[in-house]
Amino acid sequence: MTTDSTETLQTARGCPFAPAEQHLRFLREQPVTKVMLATGREAWAATRYEDIRTILSDPRFSADRRHPNAPRLSKADGQMADSPLPKMLLEMDPPEHTQARRQVIGEFTVRRMAALRPRIQQIVDEHLDAMLDGPRPADLVKALALPVPSLVICELLGVPYSDHDFFQVHSAQLLNRAATEQERQHAVLELVIYLDKLITAKEQEPTDDLLGRQIVKQRESGEADHTALLSLAFLLLIAGHETTANMISLGTYMLLQHPESMEALRADPDKIGNAVEEMLRYFTIAELAMARVAREDVELSGTVIPAGSGVVMLANAGDRDPEAFEDPDRFDIDRDARSHLAFGYGPHQCLGQNLARVELEIVFNTLLRRVPGLRLAVPAEELSFKDDSTVYGMHELPVTW
Template sequence: MTDSTGPSDNGSEPSPFPMDRGTCPFSPPPEYAGMRAAGTPAKVRLRWSGKEVWAVSRHEDVRQVLSDSTMSSNWKLPAYPLQVPVPDEMLQQLELPLVAMDPPEHSARRRVLIPELTARRAQALRPRIQEIVDEHIDAMLAQDGPVDLIQALAFPVPALIFCELLGVPAADSDFFRRVAETLVRSDVEQEEMISAQIEMEAYLDKLVSEKEASPGDDVISRIIVKNRETPTIERRDILNLAKNLLFGGFDTTSNMIALGVLVLLEHPEQLAELRGDPGLAPNAVEELLRYLSIADSSPARAVLQDVEIGGTLIRAGEGVIALTSSANRDENVFPDPDRFDIHRDTFGHSAFGHGIHQCPGANIVRVELEVVFTTLFARIPELRLAVPREEVSFKSHTLVHGVNGELPVTW
């Protein structure tokens, strides 16, 4: 076992983080493979703050970090490796979302939310999701010339589903998208971050007030009504649950749709199999989730007591980032991990996280992706890019990977 004392794990200067992706926009940074081969956590330096933290890359170690009760998800702790430029004075006043809470507070609030997001409820939503997808594909087919897939499908479909779940006007989806994208960028100015945070807090406060006065048939209203009957959480907790849905809601699904379409287009033989047998969709979606791992570095922890990870002693008061995309490319778990294969056994992938903070909306996301991919390629079998792939731009230095700007397609 090695000790964590020193400027880095091997005496070298820590690499800037987040790291740049290589030539393939679907793959994690090439340095991750070297980190896995080394077999131990590596020190990195956060670009926006200069803080040195540990990056964990192996599947086994990532899952240890995400399930270890001696590590905290609390953003307010000095050791927590926050990757977006939130001023400390603002951070300390912030009501933390579910993803940034530890037990027992986290447990009580998650128990309130989970019944609204079960696999059964997700399947009950499938007909409505199908309607929404068909309506948007109808609109695509009615247009002449190339269509921006993001504006036509990848963004509006999950946004509309998200708005219906929360009971907010569909017209507000552009606001949610702008705020969500701002809050996960590491290169945004602090003033813009503060403004987005204030806007979101004000909107959610107004939303909850409206639901309290006149509950509807949506997630937030049902939580409010149940909490009146059996009080278990405070009003601010309901606000935070709404915030958690915003953080993990439509923006990630939108990015998965756009990137997933690109991946399938670049694997025409497997796409043909999927078109011929829609029953392959559930496993194809799991493989896309593993292969893309778009929320690569979102899971992070503050170490509360000394712990050994991958043979390295990491001290209390240090920060750890769990690299889920690296875990999902671990050669010891997924043979030939850089190969996309819709027939692969994807059991154990960490695209939705792991442990108590595993994404609560995973069931709904899975159904959305299944419906989108099967319907899109069944109804538009000749779908293809309208520009060379080299002209497609991708996001950088953000907690959620995706296409940056437009994704022109035609048929």
């Protein structure tokens, strides 16, 4: 079966607690649907949970975002094809991807992340101390959600935290779908110049951090590759703080809207890990970051995706698929949601997912324990959400206690 539908793909959610209604309609009526992107080009949108997992794990689909038919959600996305960076991990196909991921995966093991727990706890406590000692109301995004993951990823990579304002401004510009091509190019160039200088300095004197250890490993193998390190640093620096920061603010907002869940977690902190998985499923904040190109004709849910076609995976809808999750629109901290799509699936599953889980568990555990009177400082309808960003989140979260 094929379809002639060319409905324009919506990217705004409309409601902070739900995928775009269009995406849910696709899930119900036509799980694999031809859509028109903002660039004026057509692509196929997949919404079923199992179809998305198939696309993410099937070698018949390429992750190469520099392919001429790779889906671009905005006209500014086109500049990435001419990026000064080499391919990033998320753009590679096997065997190139397999080899590159193997080089760095040891930095993100469960064991290594567990070793970071004391330092992450210290960072969270220090920022909560400052928030609690400061004026009320406070913006939780500025006081906690953004600085904690930013500082963690800076220390992990060996990036001076004093420069965090610089990379936060430019990474936000890069992820802003409303940005012009020139603005996106400028953001990429500024970040590349900064990271190039940083890595050059570490090559002269390797430091005990992720980038320094990668430099030593490259030298030992005789395969030094400055541009590959630059590409890796670029990806981890952006992904390492934007996604987790947005999940902290959204997760806190969700708990404030569900006081019964807050009380249940205070009564039994062992449930926090499970609650984090449900938050990740419920929001699936990077749903529009998943794109592929079909290498050959592939049939999914009765629809043939022709070879050479671009495919976007609407993972937020996939994580609301009733065939995968019972009563999927209900927020349930007791649900077994660990199989969600928030970290992707298959060979490209999020490299830093173990780090994100540790950070989120520590933040929510500490916030619930230390600020029992936490509440919104403004009516919920006054809150502003990042409908203009590739990674969904909140601009501000005014709270008091």
